[in-house]
Amino acid sequence: MRRWNGWGDEATEFPLRASAVRFLRHRIGKGRPLADADLNQVIESVPRSRLPEHPLVDRSPEARVRHARGQSLGDWLAMRSGQFGVFPDGVARPGDSDQVRQLLDWALAQGAVVIPYGGGTSVAGHINPPVDDRPVLTLSLGGMDRLLRLEPENRLARFGAGTPGPALEAQLREHGFRLGHYPQSWELSTVGGWVASRSSGQQSLLYGRIEQLFAGARIETPSGSWRLPTIPASSAGPDAREWVLGSEGRLGVITEVDVRISPLPEFEQFYVGFVPDWDQARELARRLAQDRPSLSMARFSNAEETRTQLRLAASPLALSALNRYLSLRGCGNGRCMVTFGASGDTAFCRAAVKRASALVRAHGGVMVGKSLGKKWEHARFRSPYLRHGLWEHGYAVDTLETCVEWSRVDDTVSAMENAIQAHAGEGEKALVFTHLSHLYPQGSSIYTTYVFRCSPDYEQTRRRWWAMKEAASDALVACGGTISHQHGVGRDHRGWLSEEKGTQGLAALRALTAHFDPTGQLNPGCLVAEEDRP
Numbered sequence: 001m002r003r004w005n006g007w008g009d010e011a012t013e014f015p016l017r018a019s020a021v022r023f024l025r026h027r028i029g030k031g032r033p034l035a036d037a038d039l040n041q042v043i044e045s046v047p048r049s050r051l052p053e054h055p056l057v058d059r060s061p062e063a064r065v066r067h068a069r070g071q072s073l074g075d076w077l078a079m080r081s082g083q084f085g086v087f088p089d090g091v092a093r094p095g096d097s098d099q100v101r102q103l104l105d106w107a108l109a110q111g112a113v114v115i116p117y118g119g120g121t122s123v124a125g126h127i128n129p130p131v132d133d134r135p136v137l138t139l140s141l142g143g144m145d146r147l148l149r150l151e152p153e154n155r156l157a158r159f160g161a162g163t164p165g166p167a168l169e170a171q172l173r174e175h176g177f178r179l180g181h182y183p184q185s186w187e188l189s190t191v192g193g194w195v196a197s198r199s200s201g202q203q204s205l206l207y208g209r210i211e212q213l214f215a216g217a218r219i220e221t222p223s224g225s226w227r228l229p230t231i232p233a234s235s236a237g238p239d240a241r242e243w244v245l246g247s248e249g250r251l252g253v254i255t256e257v258d259v260r261i262s263p264l265p266e267f268e269q270f271y272v273g274f275v276p277d278w279d280q281a282r283e284l285a286r287r288l289a290q291d292r293p294s295l296s297m298a299r300f301s302n303a304e305e306t307r308t309q310l311r312l313a314a315s316p317l318a319l320s321a322l323n324r325y326l327s328l329r330g331c332g333n334g335r336c337m338v339t340f341g342a343s344g345d346t347a348f349c350r351a352a353v354k355r356a357s358a359l360v361r362a363h364g365g366v367m368v369g370k371s372l373g374k375k376w377e378h379a380r381f382r383s384p385y386l387r388h389g390l391w392e393h394g395y396a397v398d399t400l401e402t403c404v405e406w407s408r409v410d411d412t413v414s415a416m417e418n419a420i421q422a423h424a425g426e427g428e429k430a431l432v433f434t435h436l437s438h439l440y441p442q443g444s445s446i447y448t449t450y451v452f453r454c455s456p457d458y459e460q461t462r463r464r465w466w467a468m469k470e471a472a473s474d475a476l477v478a479c480g481g482t483i484s485h486q487h488g489v490g491r492d493h494r495g496w497l498s499e500e501k502g503t504q505g506l507a508a509l510r511a512l513t514a515h516f517d518p519t520g521q522l523n524p525g526c527l528v529a530e531e532d533r534p
């Protein structure tokens with residue numbers, strides 16, 4: 001069963017090793033565990049629903065609790081403390097596009113706010129019901145999780161928008177295909193959510209971001225139904241698919257998604273190497289992005305991330321043997337971990353791996369065999385469970401991400417990390433570390449994680465979290481970065497959108513939402529603010 005107040009399945013744990021707890025205590029102080037609220041108490045606090053009965057709408061308090069929050073740290077603190085603030089008035093679970101149309105028309109007639117809900121894995125406040133005089137209906141697409149059409153010749157597949165990653169890949173695998181879109185939230189996030197929030201998967205180097213995989217859709221909007229055809233390419237004006245990508249539930253409910261698929265790879269393996277320092281790691285990343293040696297993924301951890309990841313994952317004995325070996329091979333304390341993978345035709349992949357390994361060595365580095373690569377593959381979707389292990393020991397964790405040109409990478413990393421550290425709180429420290437993992441010839445995404453110990457109470461912990469997030473967001477935007485490379489805008493990042501879109505761009509975005517949703521009932525406050533409407 002899915003956890004009501006955290007990540008993933010209740011049966012899956014990721015406890016911290018004793019050596020990892022010692023490491024955290026040494027770096028940021030002894031953790032301060034906070035007491036968790038009880039589900040039954042939270043259920044009792046849910047007010048009466050303001051929606052009338054409907055056969056497809058569940059108004060039970062438990063369903064409303066389970067759909068009230070996403071997965072940002074702010075959401076986590078709200079769920080753990082039991083201080084939710086607002087709950088949706090009902091949760092609808094349609095089984096097909098016609099039922100979505102029916103529910104949307106019904107909700108619009110009730111004057112209700114409608115929040116499209118995929119997997120609820122948003123980390124930017126996308127699906128949180130707003131404080132509103134109108135009732136709120138959360139429209140969960142989870143029942144629409146099937147392969148609807150397959151066109152092998154055209155390498156196209158159509159899915160119900162609520163299909164989560166594992167179900168999507170399993171249905172394609174039966175026919176010898178894959179999508180290849182693997183965000184870390186893959187276990188729970190859905191194909192409709194990926195499109196609506198412009199997601200990027202771990203193997204974007206080969207398969208592309210969701211923009212490259214998204215071919216067409218059916219969308220139920222307040223203004224009517226809309227089918228986006230799967231034309232491979234067109235010069236007939238702006239591409240309407242771009243309006244839907246990143247629309248965050250503001251234009252309509254995506255009910256069916258057409259995606260571009262690939263044959264299952266003949267070969268797929270992941271490898272780990274180390275280079276002596278960050279300058280080498282960043283230059284190697286740039287070289288790989290610009291030479292395009294046909295890898296499917298590549299990730300470059302800075303020295304702090306390398307240290308922390310190995311401390312959390314490896315036994316002290318194995319770690320000290322590895323460190324000794326790396327030091328002997330010229331990768332001392334500043335060592336940075338490089339993870340890369342190749343997928344596809346065997347001969348092609350072997351050549352790509354050979355070339356990438358040679359580049360690691362050319363940057364003073366060393367490859368360490370396949371076992372660490374296998375470990376990465378095994379843990380790639382398990383790491384979100386680490387949040388639980390940290391929380392039990394009194395530590396909170398959050399991430400921030402952006403994308404900048406290569407010439408700005410170093411300044412942006414420093415600005416983000418310093419801003420977080422400077423706002424960790426009086427007498428407090430944060431453990432801050434960064435990696436580059438989505439590479440483009442022009443630049444790279446930057447992904448920064450920060451771990452800090454909780455304050456003595458929830459409110460202080462929340463305030464410190466927001467101070468760090470706000471300062472780092474100001475810093476990354478000041479460096480010319482986007483407020484989000486892959487997590488989207490939601491409600492949490494809205495304040496930083498104008499720097500990227502400009503006055504004209506924002507006005508056009510508002511006009512677009514007003515066209516599809518003239519009465520402002522679809523996910524108001526997400527992406528752009530209501531009061532800013534023309």
Ligand SMILES: Cc1cc2nc3c(=O)[nH]c(=O)nc-3n(C[C@H](O)[C@H](O)[C@H](O)COP(=O)(O)OP(=O)(O)OC[C@H]3O[C@@H](n4cnc5c(N)ncnc54)[C@H](O)[C@@H]3O)c2cc1C
Binds near residue numbers: 126198254
């Ligand atoms: C641990 C963790 C790791 C993550 N890793 C990644 C990562 O590697 N890459 C990445 O890109 N993101 C990542 N994310 C963020 C998140 O998973 C993505 O934004 C994902 O695309 C959201 O999908 P979802 O189905 O959960 O959508 P939801 O969270 O349910 O919704 C997100 C937004 O999309 C809208 N929406 C959802 N479905 C529809 C629909 N059918 N029609 C219209 N609007 C819809 C919602 O209204 C909302 O505005 C991560 C999140 C977590 C918690």
